[in-house]
Amino acid sequence: MRIVLKLGSNLIQTQEGDIDLSFLSKLAREIKTMKEQGDEVMLVSSGAVLCGAKKLGIKEKPKNLVLKQALAGVGQAYLMHIYDVVFSNYGLIPAQVLLTSDVFKERAKFYNSKNAIEEMMRLGAIPVINENDTVAVSELVFGDNDFLAVHTAFMMDAELLVILSTAGGLRDQQDKIVPYVEDIEKAFALVRGVNSEFGTGGMFSKLSAxxxxxxxxxxxxxTGKEDSLLKVRELKTCGTYFKPSEKPLKRRKKVIAMMEEPKGIIYIDYGAYKAVKDGKSLLPAGIVKVEGVFERGDTVSICLPEGYLVGKGKVSFSSDELIKVMRRRGQEVKTILKTNKEEAIHRDNLVVF
Structure with missing residues (x-):
């Protein structure tokens, strides 16, 4: 099985703020066993900024982007040193991979990166993947590495994504772990009802990814870091298991979802969201707001009014045209735009997450 493990910064430190060498040793032992069983494992690991702050004696989380980039430059070397020291005790060789969002937008960079990671695994190394924070121009290019982990799973054709979280899994209103989720929308309803440090922030990002x-x-x-990865790889967990779609996206739509750069955002109402989830095209009547400048055929993100990302698609009309016809129906759209088309995004060019 090909597996992507995602570790956040909070996972690699103890409650006292020290590097959690015990957890990293447990991780290495289990990865060694998994490799011996034929699994291929990749890590998507945060922690460069945290490690840089520790090296330089900075106690507070940096809010300034330039400081964050500087700390990442210092901390990435320290982070990889920690992985190298711990993993070497178990005969494992970590290999550093630093990615930026453009890798998933340009075909040549995408396949060059994929081939390099494939070769690392062929040589027996464990890819340790992180966003290149030192040169990233946005503080949330991927969203706390949760989305980077999904992009990595897509690029490397992984079968299982394991997101290790301090929450230990999705929690219900009674703060108990939800063991199994078949309908992801019901999971979001739980998150909105949780008032904790991992509720509307970290867990929402994880569920979106x-x-x-x-x-x-x-x-x-x-799941949490106490869980056994040897059981997790068999889809048994003390955390939360999410069942994948029985009808996964076809290759063309996967490319739209994961590699096409959005040129703008279309906000839709809940009626339109229900319609597109049922396999229908997105009509202008369901659009409540348009952001950005884009032309016919460009890719845009699709969000609910609150800003929740729910899909992507290639538009039939430009941003100026959609502003003219949003909230309008059928013949009215055709008359205003002098066209035979009615769909803002045809279902064949629409991806709903």
Missing amino acids: TRIALSLGVHVII
Whole structure:
């Protein structure tokens, strides 16, 4: 099985703020056993900024982007040193991979990166993947590495994505772990009802990334670092297992979802969201707002009014045209735009997560 493990910064430190060498040793032992069983394992690991702050004695989380980039430059070397020291005790060789979002937008860079990671695994190394924070121009290019993990799973054709979380999994209103999720939308309803440090922030990001992974046909488990990865790889967990879509996206739509750069955002109402989830095209009547400048055939993100990302698609009309006809129906759209088309995004060019 090909597996992507995602570790956040909080996972690699103890409650006292020290590097959790015990957990990293447990991780290495289990990865060694998994490799011996024929599994291929990749890590998507945060922690460069955290490690840089520790090296330089900075106690507070940096808010300034330039400081964050500088700390990442210092900390990435330290982070890889930690992985090298711990993993070497178990005969494992970590290999550093730093990615930026353009890797998933340009075909040549995408396949060059994929081939390099494939070769690392062929040589027996464990790819340790992180966003290249030192040169990233946005603080949330991928969203705390949750989306980077999904992009990695897509690029490397992984079968299982394991997101390790301090929450230990999705929690219900009574703060108990939800063991199994078949309907991801019901999971979002739970998150909105949780008032905790991992509720509307970290867990929402994880569920948003999970929704995309499930549409790709990838199994997803969100669990804590105490869980056994040897059981997790058998889809048994003390965390939360998310069932992938029975009808995963076809290759063309996967490319739209994962590699096409959005040129703008279309916000839709809940009626339109229900319609597109049922396999229908997106009509101008369901559009409540348009952001950005784009032309016919460009790819845009699709969000609910609150800003939740729910899909992507190639538009039939430009941003100026959609502003003229949003909230309008059928013949009215055709008359205003002097066209025979009615769909803002045809279902064949539409991806709903």
